[in-house]
Amino acid sequence: WQLAEREEDPAATRILFEVAAKTDTWESAPEKIDANLSRLLLRFHGRSAAETPQSLEMWRWLFQSAYLLSQDTTVAWRTVCVGLISHPDFYFY
Secondary structure: OHHHHHOOOOOOOOOOOOOOOOOOOOOOOHHHHHHHHHHHHHHHHOOOOOOOOOHHHHHHHHHHHHHHHHOOHHHHHHHHHHHHHHOHHHHHO
16 A cells, blocks of 8 residues: 555656546546546556456446445555455456
8 A cells, every 4th residue: 555655746656546536436536436447457457448348347346335335535445456456367467
């Protein structure tokens, strides 16, 4: 999670939050959340969500569920990152 904290520096290169802000919610910025999830899926798994839009459904559900339970976007993004890193596709890419 140090990477997310580093990205709070305006001069830092964005890796985790290329499109969405750390504080964006599904209610406030669904397009940004989807775009950011797409970028993370490509970065972590080498898969383009443009080729298979349904591939975002699981990650969208994970983000929304984590946020719903915690009411904290940091927890939601952390949950997504853990899911991406622990997913078998992470090891194949």
